[in-house]
Amino acid sequence: MANDTFYKSNCPYFCRIMYTIISTTNRVGSNTLKVARQYQAFFAEESIEAQLYSLEHFTSLQRDPHFDKTEQEILIPTKKFIFIMPEYNGSFPGIFKLMMDLSDIKQSWYYKKVLLVGVANGRAGNLRGSTV
Numbered sequence: 001m002a003n004d005t006f007y008k009s010n011c012p013y014f015c016r017i018m019y020t021i022i023s024t025t026n027r028v029g030s031n032t033l034k035v036a037r038q039y040q041a042f043f044a045e046e047s048i049e050a051q052l053y054s055l056e057h058f059t060s061l062q063r064d065p066h067f068d069k070t071e072q073e074i075l076i077p078t079k080k081f082i083f084i085m086p087e088y089n090g091s092f093p094g095i096f097k098l099m100m101d102l103s104d105i106k107q108s109w110y111y112k113k114v115l116l117v118g119v120a121n122g123r124a125g126n127l128r129g130s131t132v
Contacts (some may be wrong), residue, residue, distance in 0.1 A: 008101070019043060019050035020078040024085045024096035026055045032119045036084040050082070055095050063102055075108040080115075087120040 021043075023036040033054055043050035053074055060067040085092045103109070 018078045019048065019082065020074055021050055021082040022054045022096075023052065023054040023056065024083055025093045026095040027086075028056055030056070030086065032084050032086045035117065035119050036082075039082055039084065055093075055099060058095055058099060060102060061098070062071055067102055071103055071108060077101055078112065080113045081110060082115045082117060084117045084119060087094050087118060 007083070021032070021036050021039050023033045025032045033056060036052055036054065040052050041048050051074070053070075083092075083096075085096065100109070
C-alpha cells in the first residue's frame, strides 16, 4: 500500500487511485456499516484516503438524477472497491444487486479491483454470500 500512497500524492486528481468502501445493505444501523467504518479507519491509519458509500438510504428503483450523480462522482472514478456484505439467504443483499443493475456496467465495474468482506454470525462468516 505504500506504493499507492506515493502514487496518489504525486499524481494529478484524474490519475489517483481511488478507494471506495461500500456498505452493501440498506438496513439502518447495521453491523455492516460498523465494519465498513472500521475499514475506513484502517485505511486512514495508513494515510490512504478511502471514501465510504452506504446503501442505507439508497432509494433509486430506476436511473434518476440522484443515481446518475452517484455513478459519476463515486462509482466511475473509483479504481478499487471494498464491498462489505452481509449474508442474505446465502447471497448478497438485493439492494446491492439493484445498484449494480442500474449502473453502467462497463464504466462502473470493468477492470476494477474488488475486495469482498463478508459480515455474518457464526464460524464461517459470510462464506456462502461471498462465493456467489
